Amino acid sequence: NIILLINSALQCICLNGCFFLIYFLKLKESTRNQSLISFKSINITEVLIALFNSLFTAQTCNLSVDGWIACHGKLYLFNSDKMNWSSSRASCVSKGADLVTITSQTEQDFLVSKIKQTQWIGLSDLETEGHWVWVNNQTLNETGVQFWFSEGPTEPDNWKKQDPSGEDCASLGDSNGNFQSWFDASCKKKKKFICEKKLLSTSIFGNN
Ligand SMILES: *[C@@H]1O[C@H](CO)[C@@H](O)[C@H](O)[C@H]1NC(C)=O
Ligand SMILES: *[C@@H]1O[C@H](CO)[C@@H](O)[C@H](O)[C@H]1NC(C)=O
Ligand SMILES: *[C@@H]1O[C@H](CO)[C@@H](O)[C@H](O)[C@H]1NC(C)=O
Ligand SMILES: *[C@@H]1O[C@H](CO)[C@@H](O)[C@H](O)[C@H]1NC(C)=O
Ligand SMILES: *[C@@H]1O[C@H](CO)[C@@H](O)[C@H](O)[C@H]1NC(C)=O
Ligand SMILES: [Ca+2]
Ligand SMILES: [Ca+2]
Numbered sequence: 173n174i175i176l177l178i179n180s181a182l183q184c185i186c187l188n189g190c191f192f193l194i195y196f197l198k199l200k201e202s203t204r205n206q207s208l209i210s211f212k213s214i215n216i217t218e219v220l221i222a223l224f225n226s227l228f229t230a231q232t233c234n235l236s237v238d239g240w241i242a243c244h245g246k247l248y249l250f251n252s253d254k255m256n257w258s259s260s261r262a263s264c265v266s267k268g269a270d271l272v273t274i275t276s277q278t279e280q281d282f283l284v285s286k287i288k289q290t291q292w293i294g295l296s297d298l299e300t301e302g303h304w305v306w307v308n309n310q311t312l313n314e315t316g317v318q319f320w321f322s323e324g325p326t327e328p329d330n331w332k333k334q335d336p337s338g339e340d341c342a343s344l345g346d347s348n349g350n351f352q353s354w355f356d357a358s359c360k361k362k363k364k365f366i367c368e369k370k371l372l373s374t375s376i377f378g379n380n
Pocket of ligand 6: 297301302330338339340341356
């Protein structure tokens, strides 16, 4: 895990215009000039913080860590296996993650830019029909953003023609190429899915 992290940090440094190299060169230069900063004063904690900051603030959001894409302090995995919603969630959990929660326009735009097919997200109304809850138990009111399909027949519609038990799981995109919006679908359907985990909690302080 640490090696992956260092790898991604190095990748990040390069993509960020080698700010770090500059940082070190400046440091060396100032040592030569006998300024206040001496080589002794390098604080490894601060160096690490700077590394991770550069990883977080990466604007490209396409830095890959062992298949996971780093973006604003989170890691996303776009799974190409197709599973039903609960198996998709279990697969994410087995990787120390969970299905993705979408909590901002920025996050929605990032995910939309990455997909070419419908994907399960971590939103369902399995417990109470019509009451949509994220896998972290946050409601749509709490997160303050929602991107249900609203052109033509609006979603969620709990459509019962295919599955009489209705539609209790949410996907980003449908099979008709509407990747900008959310749709409710039968939880039994097999779809690709997106996992999400926090970068810091798993990589630095993590249990694995
Ligand atoms: C290194 O930097 C951290 C964060 O700024 C600080 O808490 C810590 O005391 C510093 N350590 C040393 C040895 O200066
Ligand atoms: C990252 O994404 C940007 C725009 O989406 C693209 O121009 C760039 O080539 C990508 N970089 C890598 C390393 O994939
Ligand atoms: C969400 O709620 C369920 C049941 O109420 C609980 O088992 C679970 O631990 C909660 N999850 C989180 C992330 O709080
Ligand atoms: C969300 O907020 C709206 C408007 O404030 C309210 O009518 C609705 O009952 C709330 N829904 C939930 C699930 O709390
Ligand atoms: C999801 O798929 C798993 C594995 O194939 C199966 O055991 C489970 O019953 C399915 N659940 C639903 C709701 O379709
Ligand atoms: Ca439903
Ligand atoms: Ca629907």
